[in-house]
Amino acid sequence: MEVDITPRHIYSDTELDRTEGEAIEALKRSTQQPIPDPDRWLDEELRRNILLTSLDTILNWARRSSLWPVICFPACCAFELIAANASRFDLSRFGMEILRASPRQADLMITAGTLTWKMAPQVKRIYEQMAEPKWVIAMGACGISGGIFRSSYNVVPGYNRIIPVDVYVPGCPPRPEALIHGIRMLHHKISKRSITEG
Amino acid sequence: MTLALSGQEVVAKLEQQFPGSVIESSENNLLVKSESIFDVAEYLKSSPELDFDYLNYIAAVDYYNYFELVYQFTSMKHNHSLVLKTRCYDRENPAVPSVVRLWQGADFQEREIYDLMGISFEGHPNLKRILLWQGFEGHPLRKDYL
Numbered sequence: 001m002e003v004d005i006t007p008r009h010i011y012s013d014t015e016l017d018r019t020e021g022e023a024i025e026a027l028k029r030s031t032q033q034p035i036p037d038p039d040r041w042l043d044e045e046l047r048r049n050i051l052l053t054s055l056d057t058i059l060n061w062a063r064r065s066s067l068w069p070v071i072c073f074p075a076c077c078a079f080e081l082i083a084a085n086a087s088r089f090d091l092s093r094f095g096m097e098i099l100r101a102s103p104r105q106a107d108l109m110i111t112a113g114t115l116t117w118k119m120a121p122q123v124k125r126i127y128e129q130m131a132e133p134k135w136v137i138a139m140g141a142c143g144i145s146g147g148i149f150r151s152s153y154n155v156v157p158g159y160n161r162i163i164p165v166d167v168y169v170p171g172c173p174p175r176p177e178a179l180i181h182g183i184r185m186l187h188h189k190i191s192k193r194s195i196t197e198g
Numbered sequence: 199m200t201l202a203l204s205g206q207e208v209v210a211k212l213e214q215q216f217p218g219s220v221i222e223s224s225e226n227n228l229l230v231k232s233e234s235i236f237d238v239a240e241y242l243k244s245s246p247e248l249d250f251d252y253l254n255y256i257a258a259v260d261y262y263n264y265f266e267l268v269y270q271f272t273s274m275k276h277n278h279s280l281v282l283k284t285r286c287y288d289r290e291n292p293a294v295p296s297v298v299r300l301w302q303g304a305d306f307q308e309r310e311i312y313d314l315m316g317i318s319f320e321g322h323p324n325l326k327r328i329l330l331w332q333g334f335e336g337h338p339l340r341k342d343y344l
Contacts, residue, residue, distance in 0.1 A: 118331055153338045154330060 056194045063107070063133065064190040066095035067183070070106035072126055075113025077140040077173040084176035094183060103129040108186075109163070110179075114142035114149055115156040127163045135190070137182050138165040141172045148172075201278040202226075208248070208280060215241055227281040232267075235284045236295035236321075242271060242280065243300050249273045250280065253301035256308060258315045260341045265292050265317055286317060296322040314339040 011019075073081060085091045085099070100106040103126045115123060127136070138159050141147030146157035159165055166189060169182035205223035212220050212228070219234035230238050242250045250271035257268040265286040272279040286292040296319035298304045308319040309328040316337035319325055327334065336343055 118329065153334075153336075153344075 056196075057191075059195060060191045060193055063193075064187040067108040067135070067186070068098050068100050068106045069096060069108045069110050070103045070126060070130060071099050071101055072109050072123060073112040074115055074119055074123070075142065077112035077143065080173045080176055080179060081110055081112045081139065084179050089176040089180065091180070091183075094180075094187075096183075103127070104131060106130055107134045109134070109136045110139050111136065111143040111159045111165075112139045112173075114147065115159060115162075116154045117156055118154065120156050120162055123159075124162045133193075135166045135186055136163055137167045137169060137179075137186060139169045139179060139182070140174055141170065144168050144170060200272060203278050203280045205229075205280075208242075211245070211248075212238060212241070221285075227268075227283050229283045229285070232284045232286055232294045235267075235269075235282075236297060236300075238282070239269070239271075239297050239300055242282075247276075248280075249275050251275070253297070253303050254279070256297075256304060256311065258311045258317060258339075260315065260339070262341055263287070265289075265315060267294060267311070267317070269297070291318065292316065293318040293320055295320050296325075298322055313337070316340060 083089060085097065091097055096108070107130060109127055109130065111123075127134070136159065138144050142149060142155070143159050146152070146155050149155040150157050156162065167182045167186045169178055171178050174182075204225045205228035206225065208228060209220055209223040212230070216234055216237055219230050219238060221229045221231060223229070242248050250273050252272045252274055254270035254272055255268075259266045259268065267284050267286065269282040269284075270279060271282065284294060286294055292315075294317065296304070296308055298308065298319075299321065305322075305324070306328060308322055309325060311317050312319060312322075312325055313327040313329050314337055326332070330338075338344075
């Protein structure tokens with residue numbers, strides 16, 4: 001039986017080099033200019049994203065979408081507020097997960113608790129230190145009217161004796177759902193503001 | 199467990215030291231005259247076998263005819279305690295000697311009693327209202343308030 005002893009190469013090295021060189025030269029020749037960016041969508045997207053609205057609407061939208069509450073929780077309603085802030089009820093859905101320790105950085109006061117006359121000047125001062133525009137939610141029976149302590153010698157019968165209140169949330173204490181409902185009501189109230197008013 | 203001394207165990211020593219100061223003694227407590235409360239308290243604190251170095255509390259009770267002050271002392275060393283009472287019959291200007299010089303912890307408690315019950319503590323270094331504000335009228339924990 002005869003044996004073929006010639007070396008078997010499918011392609012010779014020289015042949016491979018030549019093929020590679022030709023491919024590179026062809027690619028180089030065909031790509032003398034940059035390919036244009038696919039920008040036909042730009043026009044369409046711009047048209048879809050430009051919105052004409054009033055200054056009032058955009059300001060109110062911005063204001064109500066990130067209300068930052070100041071820390072002012074003198075009594076037990078604070079626990080429902082903390083529950084509303086925590087993961088189960090998740091106030092961060094409304095852009096208000098940050099409780100500011102400084103009233104200068106806050107625009108909402110949630111008055112969670114009984115207020116005594118001894119404490120009242122401090123709460124009034126905190127309210128006055130908040131920057132405009134600012135809002136107040138009176139949370140719970142004590143915040144609204146003094147609650148069961150109304151006739152006491154040392155309890156303020158409602159926060160509206162010392163600061164203006166925008167929304168009243170009844171309950172003793174109100175559940176987090178009730179507080180969230182009050183916050184939604186405040187959102188509606190804010191969305192009706194106008195910069196042309198006083 | 200802290201052993202609660204009965205008034206009868208202490209009364210003999212007190213009678214020996216301050217004759218006539220103890221009005222009555224019972225199983226639970228000891229009632230002394232208000233003017234001798236400081237001397238009695240000082241003796242209870244300094245006497246080595248009693249050694250009441252800790253004041254648990256001072257409380258005040260309004261019984262209409264008189265105010266009653268209730269003191270509880272504890273000895274850390276002997277692990278025993280005693281309840282001492284005194285009465286104040288003057289409703290207009292009730293006053294008892296202060297024990298702040300013996301126990302610093304009496305400071306705020308005597309101020310609170312002064313604030314809410316209107317009982318003055320003679321010898322207190324800074325007797326003024328603590329929970330209510332200066333200028334508040336009356337003493338709200340008195341039974342005849344409002």
